[in-house]
Amino acid sequence: MNMAVTWAIQTNFITEDHIRRVWTAAEDAGARVQEIKVIPFSDELGNEVPELDGVVIPYGATKLTRLAIERGWRGLCFDAQTFRVDCWNRHRDDMLNQHVRQMTVRECMAAMQDEDEDSIWFVRPVQDLKHFDGTVTVAKEIRRWMSSVDSGNYSFDGETEVIVAPPQKIHAEWRFFIVDGRVVDGSSYRIAGQRMANPVARPELYEQAQSLADGWLPHPTCVMDVAQTDDGFKVIEFNTFNSSGFYAHDIDKIVAAVTAHFAAQPFGAGRD
Template sequence: MHWIIQKGIYKSGNYNLLVGALSTMDIPYTVVSISSDGMDSEPEVHAEEKVYVCGALRLSKIAEIRGWYPGSFLNESFRFDLWDEQLGEELLNHGAQTQKLGEVKLSENSSSFVRPSEDNKAFDGLVANQEILDEFLTEQSGSNLHDLDVIVAPLKKIYREYRLFIVKNQVVTGSLYKAGSKPQLSDLIDEDVIGYGNRIIEKWTPAESCVIDIALTDRGLKVIEFNNINSSGFYASNVQRYVEAIEIAYA
């Protein structure tokens, strides 16, 4: 199977881990840039074999148009309202309302959590009060996002945050990535977190291969969000195990 990696989709550390694993396993790959209209790549790839892409929305659309398989697992189920409908109380921000970012009104004295309602990488989740939000909306990174659908939720008490990689409905690797408010990376994941991930898989996921972020909270384990496996960062996950799982499942 041929892997296509969108240039700039990963931070350098993640990129090096991925191409290192592909090279070690003698798996062919091509790094591409996407055109401004999102319909072409440079260099052009004309693969007759199966193709798996590592990229965001524009590369997933190219994969769909060209009929690449397995291509990308990004689909219309990667949105908060559907997660809330399917998971209910298992979702950390269950019941949060969706609104336009430019219409959000926050407290001046306390912070809330704001994130895009879809997995579109428009911006990372933001902890903000009204002053911080106003500054974000006037910066270059946020100035064109006023009409973006976001969710707004009160802050939750979170002790630890984990990322699980799911390939064909199986947990294949994962990572602890935050303890309290501080980044902390470890590939050692508690069995109860993996067990919880398996229960969520049995209940519902937006794709058979995806990424689940899970929080240990004062109300137990909760799903923070789902992410597209084709563009998610690895933290301390075993990247070679992830690559091997994709190859076994789809090549």
């Protein structure tokens, strides 16, 4: 007998169109749907949620992923020990930022004092549930906004771990959704430095993405961002499926694949 599947979908602080499409796709795939409202700076949900049996697949912001961990929802595709830059670099040799400096925010502020203020760097948190998005900027700007942690302006502190690396030349970037190790769908999101979201249609790109997905993954169901560089295809980063956004993706196809994967698990099966 198949497992009952419920999508627990966050409806506040999320792009309305994507929520509507995920909600409809989940219903079309035969899953139940439960609305979730998240309260900022709180560990409580903003609405009454009944006890949900079977597999509960959360979809929303990273805060919902953290709340799902506490509730033990079995459709959560996340492991804090594997969704980390340092873990990716230990297990793979094809990461875009393979050789990085890892340090705390406070150490990073000090390190940037020794660099030319107009030197350009890539910086991002080590962990996947990002306190801030990875960005390319100059040393003086990194010093400025990281020093603001002392005045409480950001959601991270001086001990938050980050990585710092020289920026890489990237020709194109794609996001692929992987379900149980299989690449299901992909979309470009930047071509030649310009934002450009188009569905992936070329079979050779799917073959390349699947070849990358056949390597080590932080979770069998995840999101993989891929870059084309002068040195070939590289993995930019992995993201937790439950908190990843869509570009020109086929949302119906992705939601159906995730629903079918969890529905096929027998009752009593362990966490995915």
